Amino acid sequence: MVSLFAASSAVAAGDPEAGAQLNAQCQGCHGIIGFKAAYPTVYSVPKIGGQNYDYLVLALKAYRDGERTNETMHAIASNLSDQDIDDLAAYYSGDQKN
Ligand code: HEC
Numbered sequence: 039m040v041s042l043f044a045a046s047s048a049v050a051a052g053d054p055e056a057g058a059q060l061n062a063q064c065q066g067c068h069g070i071i072g073f074k075a076a077y078p079t080v081y082s083v084p085k086i087g088g089q090n091y092d093y094l095v096l097a098l099k100a101y102r103d104g105e106r107t108n109e110t111m112h113a114i115a116s117n118l119s120d121q122d123i124d125d126l127a128a129y130y131s132g133d134q135k136n
Pocket of ligand 1: 060061063064065066067068075081082083084085086094097098107108110111114126
């Protein structure tokens with residue numbers, strides 16, 4: 039995991055405006071500070087606003103491709119294209135905090 043943070047690149051490929059259109063499907067969980075999902079067990083939902091761009095891209099692709107296992111995020115990320123992921127990462131790593 040440490041290497042993810044070391045590889046921070048300067049240029050963001052995503053479009054934050056497009057990401058803002060997509061984030062309706064994320065806000066329900068990630069927009070609520072301290073939110074705990076109740077099913078299947080109680081677990082905290084991480085804050086993703088203000089995270090590193092590259093980290094967000096890698097995390098979403100890892101969920102989508104099954105390298106990172108979380109049923110909820112896998113189900114959500116499965117519907118995202120590479121472009122969607124870039125756009126969402128640009129949105130969440132930008133000024134709009136969520
Ligand atoms: C149903 C609730 C829910 C929704 C909706 C949801 N997430 Fe998540 N998300 C979670 C939970 C719970 C985790 C923590 C999973 C884990 O432990 O790996 C998580 C983890 C993440 C992470 C990793 C954060 C980290 O610190 O490593 C990212 C990035 C992420 N979500 C992005 C998104 C995006 C983008 C969307 C919308 C397309 C979205 N999520 C929609 C519940 C949700």
